[in-house]
Amino acid sequence: MGKLLAIVLVLIAVLSAYPIVAHMFVLPEDISTHGHAIDDQLHETMLEAGLSFVGAQIVLAVFVWGFADRKKGSQLKNFPGGAKVAVIAAFVLVGTEVLALGVLGQEAWAEVYFTPAKPNAIQVQVQAEQFAYYFRYAGPDGKFGAIHPDKIDEGNQNYFGLDPANEVEARDDIVSGELVVPVNREVQLLMHAKDVGHSFYVRELRLQQDFVPGLDLSVHFTATKTGKYEIVCTQLCGLGHYNMKAYLNVMSEEDYEKWLKEQAAQ
């Protein structure tokens, strides 16, 4: 039965690698300026992890094939070099390679988290709630009205709890259920949650960030291709979690300006 196990192990290694090698599952198109760094990192890691996986399964198969169910009294042998070889191989091959990957991978991380948003970035405030996203633009005055949780009134579409009666800044704020951004312009999202934890995940943007109640977080990105992309929640937020989504609409600069004007007129 050892030989059968060896064959199955090789089959598993080959069949598991096939969908990756044959590109049956490709990442969605990257529409961000930082995404290529994540993709490169992912592909390099895939190569290393894939080789380790296939290599280890095949070595296991070869040894099982060679040494299982041998004749009684067959000579025992020791692996040349013994444990020392195993330890050195682990440190040199895997250790250094994996750590090197880790170091190289910080580039993408740094671009998202350690580079501040440009001063001319468009600021959009995002509120996540059970089970929707609302996006707020500052309007012509460039200032957001303050948020008053006690004034939140979904029935009257006051999702953010604004107080336009008393505050000038709040009067021209634009609130939308869709995240509309111009192409090739940096956008800074100012994120907060109204009720429980949520997340902002756009596959094509290679961007995922949790909303944490009580914390104001911000991420920034630049979309490089016009189109409509799905924003989904990836932090379990209650019974409608699977249905919590919105759209990212990347427009040309002109269309974006037009959209802003239309919204302001409403």
Add this chain to the structure above:
Amino acid sequence: MQEGSVQEAHVHAPPGGFLRKYVFSLDHKVIGKQYYALALVAVFTGMILSWLMRIHMVWPNAKIPLLELFSKNGAPGGVMTPEYYLSLLTMHGTLMVFFVLTNAPFAAFGNYFLPIQIGAEDMAFPRFNMMSFWTTFVAWVVLMLAFFIPDGPPIAGWTEYAPLSAVGKDAGPGMQWGASLWGISIAIFCVASLLGALNFIATTLDLRAKGMTLMRMPLCTWAWFITSCIALLAFAVLFPACILLILDRHAGTSFFIPGGLVISDRLQPHSGGSPLLWQHLFWFFGHPEVYIAILPSMGIVSHILVNSMRKPLLSARVVIYSMMSIGFLSYMVWGHHMFVSGMNPMSSLAFSFPTLTITIPATVLTLIWLGSLYGSNLQINSASLFALGFISMFVAGGVSGFFLAQPSIDIYLHATYFVVGHFHLVMGVASLFGVFAGTYFWFPKMTGRMMSEPLGKLHFWITFVGAYCIFMPFHYLGLIGNVRRYQSFVDDFMAPYIGWHKFVTIAALITGAGQLVFLYNLIYSRFKGRPAPENPWNATSLEWSIPSPPPWNNFGGKHPIVYHDPYQYGVKGSKGDFVMQDSPEHVVAASGD
């Protein structure tokens, strides 16, 4: 290295009466079996829950008539509601992580074999030991109660992230009493695990037989010892976390709830808490928990492999040090669950490197196992098949850790099926393979009867191939951005991939049904199996020097004396190619070695 005097202090009288013998037993062997039985009930419950979820996910309108009888609100007309899916998901995770992966490889086998392997008559504190099990049992009962209250089980997942888990009924169905039961159950479970861990540590340090130095302990005893050290620190953090959660829910405190939250149109009467605090406390436990699940299986597999290979490992010492390093590093990596949680991005880097570093001891272990196979006389049986399967699964589940340890890649893969595939393979399937290997190996000792080998092998093939069919596709689906914890796929972009999910569901149904072969084998062999000799595998450690099953006081009142390292295989012994640990004979290397 303590001797008779300390040992004798722990001798208790032979059990009398049904209750003392089988229910409130002080005998570590009975307690071990009780843990095993509880884990068995929990694993089949958890498995059926996963079946229900998988069926609902790919055939959302499928009617499951029995489910309506079980929960009218959860499945009106036999069709599961989205929130009931989340309830089952929460219960599946909680049952599997706590009551299966912590209980079976660690508490069950550890209780049964740790004292015997070090030559002790019982655990250091037999009454504590009994309390550990029965406290665990109460925790299980409290958790299962959630199924039978009108509210239903909680819907916040086994991680119970705050504030969803902390605000009570406003958070949704199951979050009023279901979530409270969850918190109480896990708090009780923590107490039980703390008692158990203390007992394991005290027993290992104090009750070793004469000659049983630390380095002469079998590798599984080492693994259980290291695991109990991890458990002691990990559960000690989860316990207060659960208490704080219960206080937030019922005493009006705000440890995990910030101010200004409007949930279900109600401004919450809380302020000043931090949801990230829960995540830190939970994962400070949660990541070591992964190693609580896998380390015992590493030890069990090493123990069984050596026996099946008929030769020692390349180095038992290196295996011990690797397991220790994994245990040590397991405390510095919890933040890799929180890369996109909003914690300081600098901490993500700090957590990334220890996570990547764990690859080194894990690779050392794998290479030691592989290298030891070279030149061996590998005997294939159900136990060794599962041990070899463990190596395969451990590698398969381990390499995906390369991705998730890197914050930049985690931005894309976090909360996708890639993560689900990763932890199911490495923490779930791999540790269960250790449990299966241990069961086939030790069943003769525990019951005095052999298990059926043909059935055992059939069980292996179904489980081995099945587990790959279930969990490999998860990785691929994760790569295209398939998000986890969704009850159905409303996204258009998922449409071309539904076929893969159907394939996984069918594989899960078959693999799960294959576990009935195991259950049948357990029950059949328990009563009708071939009687087992004292040492059916020609093994060397102390558990094989006593009758099968062992008498109530293990060594029949004698005190074994240990003369050798645990794995004297491939030598010229009086009984064959091995010398037992308690045999005074001189070890002569086999010719040509």
